[in-house]
Amino acid sequence: MLELAILGLLKEQDLHGYELKKRLADTLGLGSGVSFGSLYPALARLERAGAVRSLEPAADTSPIPQTGSLGGELAAFRARTAGTRRGRSRKVYRITQRGEELFAELLAEDSGPAEDARLFSLRLAFARYLSDDARLGMLEHRRLQLLERLNRSGARARTTRDKLDAYLHSLLEHDREATEHDLSWIERLIAREREARAASAAVGATDRADSSGEHPRTTTTPVAMTTGPDKESTR
Amino acid sequence: MLELAILGLLKEQDLHGYELKKRLADTLGLGSGVSFGSLYPALARLERAGAVRSLEPAADTSPIPQTGSLGGELAAFRARTAGTRRGRSRKVYRITQRGEELFAELLAEDSGPAEDARLFSLRLAFARYLSDDARLGMLEHRRLQLLERLNRSGARARTTRDKLDAYLHSLLEHDREATEHDLSWIERLIAREREARAASAAVGATDRADSSGEHPRTTTTPVAMTTGPDKESTR
DNA sequence: CGATAGATGTATCGGCTCGATATAGTGCGG
DNA sequence: CCGCACTATATCGAGCCGATACATCTATCG
Structure with a gap:
């Protein structure tokens, strides 16, 4: 179930775990989203299955959103310091061809x-x-x-x-x-x-x-x- | 969470697992109730904690409902054969004093x-x-x-x-x-x-x-x- | 009558999810 | 410089679920 949500979000753009969790919480209907205790194991499973692959840091000023669009007052501040990576180095996930297929299967599944x-x-x-x-x-x-x-x-x-x-x-x-x-x-x-x-x-x-x-x-x-x-x- | 529900139902009368599951499903608001995979472990936990105790078969014609009030057409049949125990021998659970206390704690808990x-x-x-x-x-x-x-x-x-x-x-x-x-x-x-x-x-x-x-x-x-x-x- | 199906029941297993917690890097205010 | 808050990845124990196994009894059909 979580796999479906993750793949669906990654279809649109590459994302790292933290950002993924945020979108799970408020872009999708899932109230409060999922905990890290589900998310990271799910990402690990998907990677093991070859449905996603993780890209290392990717240097600086990548087009990946700087965890933006929340907070409100914080947004202005965020804009000022944009480009300076914060916190621990991120692991960015990208969907693979196999992942696209898996997504289609999961979405159509009989349930x-x-x-x-x-x-x-x-x-x-x-x-x-x-x-x-x-x-x-x-x-x-x-x-x-x-x-x-x-x-x-x-x-x-x-x-x-x-x-x-x-x-x-x-x-x-x-x-x-x-x-x-x-x-x-x-x-x-x-x-x-x-x-x-x-x-x-x-x-x-x-x-x-x-x-x-x-x-x-x-x-x-x-x-x-x-x-x-x-x-x-x-x- | 399940413990609270079980204790609440047992407060009103002694019940065996199967009947408990049914009431969890339709007396309470829980859609479809819980699976046996949760129910039996929960009962075991409660017994271990001394919150309930299980009574063996209790001979025949006990006042415990014969799993009644479902089916519709089946009800008439059920009425005819009432009193004859069916299926595997049932283990009936009864709440203890400790269980009543635990119920009160769980119900009032801060959450x-x-x-x-x-x-x-x-x-x-x-x-x-x-x-x-x-x-x-x-x-x-x-x-x-x-x-x-x-x-x-x-x-x-x-x-x-x-x-x-x-x-x-x-x-x-x-x-x-x-x-x-x-x-x-x-x-x-x-x-x-x-x-x-x-x-x-x-x-x-x-x-x-x-x-x-x-x-x-x-x-x-x-x-x-x-x-x-x-x-x-x-x- | 015997086979089959089906309801009633108790129980366990593997896998997923959760909440709590650990770890760690960075910027900010005092 | 210290503590605090934020970003971020990761793991652990425990609970819950779906599937399945197992056991016992009755009704029904050939």
């Missing part, structure tokens, strides 16, 4: 029924690298997961009628609302995706049934299932 | 600035065991965390103006909305808490300034901070 919210967010952050079909498939997949989760909320409400602690009840209720919110978001994304597709395919084949208002609800699944595990951090 | 959403949910699920003050403190603490997170969202939006990928932008936007939703939920909980407190203290002291509409916003913090890490699963 069983347990796919959690973090992984979905990560995939969406790199959705621009997917084909139209793969991207739409990913969104539909997520939609089904959320529907299933919503089902379980309903089932739970029906099973344990009221006799619940007030705090627990509020928690469960909020969780259900958050899931509904997520679901409507995903459905907006799907609708947008279909519009774009329809627009780009304006020339060509015969009319393809849908395309007008009230988006076709795809595979619908009328809200009824019994089994299947799931994994949804918290919310 | 640094990194407290994630899962842990907060867990604490809220057991909030009924906290004193009024501790409960309110927990809610205020969570409120500040969410405000800080919201700040960072704003800062990010101001720093990286527009030049963002559409999917990434949508992701970040959705994340911000979800945080706002969480925040307003917490504020409703705080308001409710204060009302209850005011109602119960109806007899006694002089009038205490607030109590009428437009809840007092507590410690307000006018949305401005620069540093501090955080941890928020995803969203």
Whole structure:
């Protein structure tokens, strides 16, 4: 999972560990990012697998950002002293051809029924690298997961009628609302995706049934299932 | 973290591992609950620490639920064959005095600035065991965390103006909305808490300034901070 | 009847991630 | 010159997860 995020960031430019951690935290959706205890081992794994290679210091005034764009008041100061390397010597990582392939694999991977919210967010952050079909498939997949989760909320409400602690009840209720919110978001994304597709395919084949208002609800699944595990951090 | 959840459930009744896992999944807010790979080691730790003890088979027709209330069609069948133990012999866990103490410690624990959403949910699920003050403190603490997170969202939006990928932008936007939703939920909980407190203290002291509409916003913090890490699963 | 499938249960293993900590180089203010 | 803060790489122990193994019982189908 971390590998995917690292490779995705390195696709755009070479980075050293510290900077990588920062971008993981605030460029991507990952709250607070990851700890060094995960990041460095992950980089080591990737290097061992030949997916990235590390470049030594690279002399001075390299085009690698001087850890910039944070702090605010600090930024001005940073601009003044730019070019003077600070702290310990950095090890800069660059993605390899093998790394590009690995990225594509990880991004497209099936990710069983347990796919959690973090992984979905990560995939969406790199959705621009997917084909139209793969991207739409990913969104539909997520939609089904959320529907299933919503089902379980309903089932739970029906099973344990009221006799619940007030705090627990509020928690469960909020969780259900958050899931509904997520679901409507995903459905907006799907609708947008279909519009774009329809627009780009304006020339060509015969009319393809849908395309007008009230988006076709795809595979619908009328809200009824019994089994299947799931994994949804918290919310 | 898991220990807290286990002890909280065992406070109400003796349970065996499998049933414990089920309740972790759907009684509490934890999506999909935890895996056996966490649960059994956690139980072993708790037993080693003297916080729980395991009771052997306990003969037949014990008052422990026969893993009931799931399946639906299965429930009827289950009712018929109730009383006949199934599968491997179960090991039933019971909380000890030491366990009750440990539960109280874990529930009240300070939980640094990194407290994630899962842990907060867990604490809220057991909030009924906290004193009024501790409960309110927990809610205020969570409120500040969410405000800080919201700040960072704003800062990010101001720093990286527009030049963002559409999917990434949508992701970040959705994340911000979800945080706002969480925040307003917490504020409703705080308001409710204060009302209850005011109602119960109806007899006694002089009038205490607030109590009428437009809840007092507590410690307000006018949305401005620069540093501090955080941890928020995803969203 | 016997085979098969499937639910119920307990348990362990390898691998990833985390939080804490160690190490180290640099500039800044007192 | 000393301590402090910031940048940066790296490791350790422990927790958690997914997969898997193992064991026991029942229902169902040929």
